[in-house]
Amino acid sequence: MRTIIAMSAALGLAAQAQAADNLEKLSQFKVTGGAGFTYVEQGGAKAEAIRRTLERIRLPEGFRIGLYAIVPDARHIAVGPQGIVTFVGTRKTKVWSVTDRDKDRVADEVKDFAPSIDMKIPNGPCFSPDGFLYIAEQNRVLVYPAAEFFYESPDVAAFNVVPEGELIPPDEVSYNHTARVCDVGPDGKLYISLGQPFNVPPKSKRELYAKWGIGGIIRMNADGSEREVFASGIRNSVGMDFQPSTGHLWFTDNQVDGMGDDIPPGELNRATEAGQNFGFPWYGGGSVRTNEYKDEEPPADVVFPVVETVAHAADLGMVFYTGKQFPARYRGAIFSAQHGSWNRTEPVGARVMVTFVDEEGGARMEPFAEGWLDEETGEYLGRPVDVAQLRDGSLLVSDDLAGALYRIWYEGAQ
Numbered sequence: 001m002r003t004i005i006a007m008s009a010a011l012g013l014a015a016q017a018q019a020a021d022n023l024e025k026l027s028q029f030k031v032t033g034g035a036g037f038t039y040v041e042q043g044g045a046k047a048e049a050i051r052r053t054l055e056r057i058r059l060p061e062g063f064r065i066g067l068y069a070i071v072p073d074a075r076h077i078a079v080g081p082q083g084i085v086t087f088v089g090t091r092k093t094k095v096w097s098v099t100d101r102d103k104d105r106v107a108d109e110v111k112d113f114a115p116s117i118d119m120k121i122p123n124g125p126c127f128s129p130d131g132f133l134y135i136a137e138q139n140r141v142l143v144y145p146a147a148e149f150f151y152e153s154p155d156v157a158a159f160n161v162v163p164e165g166e167l168i169p170p171d172e173v174s175y176n177h178t179a180r181v182c183d184v185g186p187d188g189k190l191y192i193s194l195g196q197p198f199n200v201p202p203k204s205k206r207e208l209y210a211k212w213g214i215g216g217i218i219r220m221n222a223d224g225s226e227r228e229v230f231a232s233g234i235r236n237s238v239g240m241d242f243q244p245s246t247g248h249l250w251f252t253d254n255q256v257d258g259m260g261d262d263i264p265p266g267e268l269n270r271a272t273e274a275g276q277n278f279g280f281p282w283y284g285g286g287s288v289r290t291n292e293y294k295d296e297e298p299p300a301d302v303v304f305p306v307v308e309t310v311a312h313a314a315d316l317g318m319v320f321y322t323g324k325q326f327p328a329r330y331r332g333a334i335f336s337a338q339h340g341s342w343n344r345t346e347p348v349g350a351r352v353m354v355t356f357v358d359e360e361g362g363a364r365m366e367p368f369a370e371g372w373l374d375e376e377t378g379e380y381l382g383r384p385v386d387v388a389q390l391r392d393g394s395l396l397v398s399d400d401l402a403g404a405l406y407r408i409w410y411e412g413a414q
Contacts, residue, residue: 026158034116053381057371062412068405069098069107074398077388078125080148089123097151114156123179136180140164161224177236186247189219195236200292231271233278239317252315255285264288265308266315276303306363313349314339317386323393337384347378
C-alpha cells in the first residue's frame with residue numbers, strides 16, 4: 001500500500017511539473033506536443049431530448065428558443081468580440097470552444113480549448129474589448145491573447161495574470177464557492193469575484209478574508225498588478241456586468257442557507273464606487289440578520305440590494321442587453337439566470353429573469369423564460385447558469401444540468 005501511495009504521489013508531482021512546463025512553453029510561443037482535442041457530438045438522441053424539453057419553455061410573445069450547442073457542464077459564457085467563437089467555462093477541468101461556422105445560428109463544432117493546459121474549475125471566462133480572453137480558475141487567472149485566432153490549435157499563447165496559488169491563500173481553497181467569474185471594466189481593469197467557502201464564516205476568518213477580498217470582488221490591472229479589494233460584504237457572487245450607460249458594476253449574490261424556505265432573499269446589487277460594503281456576514285440577504293452575527297453591530301454604510309430576489313433561487317450569471325434585435329423595452333435591461341434551489345422544500349428558480357432599470361436607478365425583475373422546473377413533480381429538467389449576448393442581438397443561455405447552450409431570439413413585430 002505504501003508503495004502504491006508513493007507512486008501516486010510521484011505521478012502527481014510529475015503531472016504538476018509537466019503542466020508548469022507546458023504553460024512556460026506556451027508563454028514563449030513554443031509547442032508542447034501535448035494532448036489533442038476532445039470533440040462533442042452535436043446530434044443524436046441527446047440533442048432530440050433537449051429539444052423536447054425546450055418545447056415546454058414559456059417566453060413572451062414573439063420570442064423563440066432553440067438548442068444552440070451541446071456543451072458538457074456548461075457554465076459561464078464569453079462571446080468573442082469578433083463573433084468567431086464562444087468560450088464556455090465549467091466547474092470541472094475544461095473550457096469549451098463553440099463555433100457556428102456556417103452562421104445558421106446553431107453551433108456545428110464544440111471542442112475543448114487549450115487542451116495542453118491543465119485547468120482547475122475554469123468557470124469564469126471573460127473578454128477584454130480588444131480580444132484578450134481571461135479565464136478565472138479556482139486559484140489562478142490566465143490570459144490568452146488572440147484566443148479567437150489561436151483556439152484552432154491545441155497549443156495557444158497563454159500567460160499568467162495571477163499565478164497558481166496566488167488568487168487566494170492555498171489553505172483557503174475549498175470545494176465550496178470557488179466558481180469564479182470575471183469582467184473587464186470601463187477602466188480597463190480586471191474584476192474577479194471571490195466567494196467565501198462557508199455558509200457564514202467564523203469571526204476568526206474576517207481579517208484574513210478582508211485582506212484578500214474573499215467574500216468580495218477584487219480588481220487589478222490587466223497584467224495582474226495593483227490588486228485591490230473593490231467591494232466587500234458579498235457572500236458568493238457568480239454573475240456581474242457593467243451598466244453601459246453609467247459604468248456601474250451590477251452583480252448577483254447568493255445568500256445564507258439554513259434559515260428557512262423563504263428567507264433570506266437573494267440579491268441583485270449595484271456598486272457605484274470602490275470600497276462599498278454589501279452587508280455580509282451581518283446580513284444574510286437583504287435586511288435579514290444572520291444568527292451568527294445578530295449580536296454584533298453591522299457597519300453603518302452597508303449598501304442594500306437594488307432587487308431582493310426569491311429566496312434560494314440561486315441568481316447567477318447576468319448581462320445588460322445592448323442589442324437591437326429585441327423590442328425597445330428590453331434595451332438596457334438585465335437578463336439573468338436563476339440556477340434553482342438545492343435545499344428548499346418546494347424548489348424554485350431554474351429560469352431566466354429580466355430586470356428593467358429606470359432612469360433613477362430603480363429596478364423591477366420578472367420572469368422571462370421558464371419551464372425548466374416541472375411544477376407537478378418538482379423535477380429539474382435544466383438549470384440555467386449564465387446569459388450572454390451574440391452579435392446579432394440574440395441571447396445564449398447555459399445549462400450545466402442538461403449540458404447545453406440555448407439561443408433565444410425574437411421574430412415578432414417590433
